[in-house]
Amino acid sequence: MADHDIPYLEERKLIKRWQGPWPVLANMVLTLSIFAVTWWIFQDPRGIMRFYTPYVGYNYCRWWLVILIWMAYIFDFWPFKRSWIRNAHPLQKGLVLSLVSVGIMIMMIHGFFEGILGNFAFAYFSPHQLQKLPGLTEFYSTEYAAQACMMFAVIASWISPAWIVALEGRPWQDQGQPVRGFSIWLGTFCLSLVIYFMTMHNHMGILYYPWQYFTAITPPYWESFAQTVSANFHVAWIMCCTVVVWFMEGIWERYPFCLIKRPWLRRFSLFFGIIVISVSLCFFFWYMQELVWGDAIRGHKRDAAPDWRWLHVGETAIFFLVPALFLQFYCGNWPNKFSTPVNILIRTFLVILGGITVYCLYYQYAHLVLGTQKGFSHPQQFPMIPMIWLINIWLINWWFMDGWPGWKRELRTSEDIATDEHAFAAKSAWTPAMLPGLVVGILAGVILYFAIVAALPWFSAHFTLVQ
Amino acid sequence: MDRREFIKGAALGVGVGAIGAMGAYSYSPMRRAFLKDVKRGTADIGVCKAVKITNISETSWFDNGIFMQDVTGAGGLLVDQYTFNWPPFGNGKGIGKGNYADGMKLIKHLLPNKLEEAWKIVSEKSVHADNAGGFSCLVEIENMDGKVTKYLFDTGWNYLWMDTCYKREGIDTMLANNEIAAMIQTHEHMDHYFGLPAVTKYNPNIHIYTPNTFYPNGKQYLKDCGHVGKWTEVPKGLHKIQDGVALYGFDCPIIFNVFGEISMYCNVKDIGLVSITGCCHQGIILFADTAYKTIAYENDQFYGLYGGLHISPFDDWDPKYDDLVIGLKKWDLQRVGCNHCTGLITAQKFVDAGYPVVKGTARFRSKTTNYLGNGDVIKFPS
Numbered sequence: 001m002a003d004h005d006i007p008y009l010e011e012r013k014l015i016k017r018w019q020g021p022w023p024v025l026a027n028m029v030l031t032l033s034i035f036a037v038t039w040w041i042f043q044d045p046r047g048i049m050r051f052y053t054p055y056v057g058y059n060y061c062r063w064w065l066v067i068l069i070w071m072a073y074i075f076d077f078w079p080f081k082r083s084w085i086r087n088a089h090p091l092q093k094g095l096v097l098s099l100v101s102v103g104i105m106i107m108m109i110h111g112f113f114e115g116i117l118g119n120f121a122f123a124y125f126s127p128h129q130l131q132k133l134p135g136l137t138e139f140y141s142t143e144y145a146a147q148a149c150m151m152f153a154v155i156a157s158w159i160s161p162a163w164i165v166a167l168e169g170r171p172w173q174d175q176g177q178p179v180r181g182f183s184i185w186l187g188t189f190c191l192s193l194v195i196y197f198m199t200m201h202n203h204m205g206i207l208y209y210p211w212q213y214f215t216a217i218t219p220p221y222w223e224s225f226a227q228t229v230s231a232n233f234h235v236a237w238i239m240c241c242t243v244v245v246w247f248m249e250g251i252w253e254r255y256p257f258c259l260i261k262r263p264w265l266r267r268f269s270l271f272f273g274i275i276v277i278s279v280s281l282c283f284f285f286w287y288m289q290e291l292v293w294g295d296a297i298r299g300h301k302r303d304a305a306p307d308w309r310w311l312h313v314g315e316t317a318i319f320f321l322v323p324a325l326f327l328q329f330y331c332g333n334w335p336n337k338f339s340t341p342v343n344i345l346i347r348t349f350l351v352i353l354g355g356i357t358v359y360c361l362y363y364q365y366a367h368l369v370l371g372t373q374k375g376f377s378h379p380q381q382f383p384m385i386p387m388i389w390l391i392n393i394w395l396i397n398w399w400f401m402d403g404w405p406g407w408k409r410e411l412r413t414s415e416d417i418a419t420d421e422h423a424f425a426a427k428s429a430w431t432p433a434m435l436p437g438l439v440v441g442i443l444a445g446v447i448l449y450f451a452i453v454a455a456l457p458w459f460s461a462h463f464t465l466v467q
Numbered sequence: 468m469d470r471r472e473f474i475k476g477a478a479l480g481v482g483v484g485a486i487g488a489m490g491a492y493s494y495s496p497m498r499r500a501f502l503k504d505v506k507r508g509t510a511d512i513g514v515c516k517a518v519k520i521t522n523i524s525e526t527s528w529f530d531n532g533i534f535m536q537d538v539t540g541a542g543g544l545l546v547d548q549y550t551f552n553w554p555p556f557g558n559g560k561g562i563g564k565g566n567y568a569d570g571m572k573l574i575k576h577l578l579p580n581k582l583e584e585a586w587k588i589v590s591e592k593s594v595h596a597d598n599a600g601g602f603s604c605l606v607e608i609e610n611m612d613g614k615v616t617k618y619l620f621d622t623g624w625n626y627l628w629m630d631t632c633y634k635r636e637g638i639d640t641m642l643a644n645n646e647i648a649a650m651i652q653t654h655e656h657m658d659h660y661f662g663l664p665a666v667t668k669y670n671p672n673i674h675i676y677t678p679n680t681f682y683p684n685g686k687q688y689l690k691d692c693g694h695v696g697k698w699t700e701v702p703k704g705l706h707k708i709q710d711g712v713a714l715y716g717f718d719c720p721i722i723f724n725v726f727g728e729i730s731m732y733c734n735v736k737d738i739g740l741v742s743i744t745g746c747c748h749q750g751i752i753l754f755a756d757t758a759y760k761t762i763a764y765e766n767d768q769f770y771g772l773y774g775g776l777h778i779s780p781f782d783d784w785d786p787k788y789d790d791l792v793i794g795l796k797k798w799d800l801q802r803v804g805c806n807h808c809t810g811l812i813t814a815q816k817f818v819d820a821g822y823p824v825v826k827g828t829a830r831f832r833s834k835t836t837n838y839l840g841n842g843d844v845i846k847f848p849s
Binding site: 018025049050052054056065135136137138139140142143206208209219228229231232237245256264276277280281282283288290291294295297299300301302304305306307308314339340341342344345347348368371372373374375376377378379380381382431433434435436437438440441442443444445446447448449450453456457460465 | 468469471472473474475476477478480481482484485486487488489490491492494498501502504505531532535536538539541542543544545547555616678699718719720721723724726733748749750751752753756777781782783784785786787789790791792793794795811812815816
């Protein structure tokens, strides 16, 4: 493989500029300042543009994430020349690529979804078309259209990286850009569209009275299983997929699926493994809420509403993505000195602690700084918006700006990459001697799970997060 | 045994075991072993003989399109209501650029007695002042000995509209004659609270109950409207106010940066529980479920309700509202006196689903006969 065929994110080696915690602190000051300023300008309900209506801001937020993934992961920064990507100053790159990503985002939302799909296929993507419905106001027309568009982004933000992470960009990995990019983009876009029809379209069909029986299957097939007709049930597990895909890429290093030697078996196992792990997490996050708040009650409007609880599953998952990306980007995916399974277990434990911390901090203090309302179950409030907004800024900092100012970029050759992969394979290799430990570990994992389940009601009784 | 390999295997196993257990157990029927069974409530609030509710006004705003235009202009559903430049706190700077102090400064010297003069200024300085209406109702509790106690629920929004409505129903006289025992201010929303001077004008000494979650502006408004009587801040939970009647405080975050709401439970002899709400932002199912877990009531029957149910107040819709329409069936309600923020679509869905919705007369600018309109009366038992 020639060096220019190596994706830019793979050929990079980011080195700390200074010893100690200064690089992390410098990047946190920069990214959190950008977060504060942009949040105030674009999202904050007390700020300037106030996109957090909520769905308008949520839509922009989710789509921006998807575009960043497309640019860096799928198109490998095409159409920008590799020489420019390698040599331009990080600030210049960050600014140019961010502006381009915002431009594409606006084009996708207002051009493709509203303009084309909304006017020629599905009325619910277009605020203008929705306003033709008697009694529907401009505000809710905009909200409904933004919600529909955002729901597509929810799916795309899982499928797009999953194609690269799990399917390794197959079958187009040997094509040059833009053929590879457009092929993967079209593949993931079509797959996202199919999943959208099967998970979200039914939800939109219920927005009207009477239900649109002839254009969407209503009531939807998940009603009895999920205790709700809302597509938030799908938002729950799909959001978990979005999070798990990045766990796999980052803190889990695609382990243990990387042990599978047969390529297509490995790829499909990883693709569906992400789904299985996500559904497991999804059910667990649901169960946590039952243990803490009691049974879900259909028709409830607050923290016992099934639709809100499924939504909160997705929100909870996102709270854990923040520390996972922080650990991967700004802490060098610490630790790295042990065997891969041990490294991963320690990282996972740190991410769990970090996620719980972010969750608690958000519900205790977010309303004081984000202009939101305190409490868990505000029907029009989505913690995912600030979390993903922050993640977007970190992605720009790490992917577009090469970790500037705390990090500087060096390049790896294909030989360097091969050496690193070999070292990783040695640390990760499966041996029959691991089997007794595996059996004991599985037993310990099950015991740990039940210990958490037993402890949650006690914690709930003794700690109140929102006064 | 190789210790290093054992630890490697164990580390992998912990993840596999924990995630496997999550997937296999967390949503299976077996999970109920760790969930507490719901216990039936036993709190005794006594009984009353009958409840009569007069709808003074349920039309919080008259044109939903104009109202939502304001919401769009200000920046959505999470914007603080005091910054909208809605009446009576208009400062002339336009939508989304208002604040309590600026608006109050212009009218404070006129409150509570010169409402027309105050509203003239408000109309000039606020956005769409004439679109404001208000929610308010009169609750009359007949005790077991036949004595009737009156409570005023909320104070509406538009000073002049509320004053007109109060005169229409004779509330002005009742207030002036101290016939109303207390005013229940259910929550801080503009359409329930900003019309307060229309009450204090007639009786500044009236005992007022509010949730204990009012913001500083809301608390200041009580004073600025000339209220000098007793003020009880109701915390979360059950608070009996007389035999058969209790308030319940709910800590819930609400749109337009409001927090907390109180609603009323009435245990009516021989028929069951009657609930009265302002907006019921906590949700009618939570309201019913809380009663079930807290109070012992007649016949174990959640009999009826009156008030806004805050389902589709802006004629919007969401599948979760269908969950509510479907989920309400299990409570076997006998009489539903809904209106206001229940929403026109919801009322239609309730009627179509066969709920015992009490029809109204659609008078005094109420929009539909599908629910109890302005000037209509509902009684429990009927």
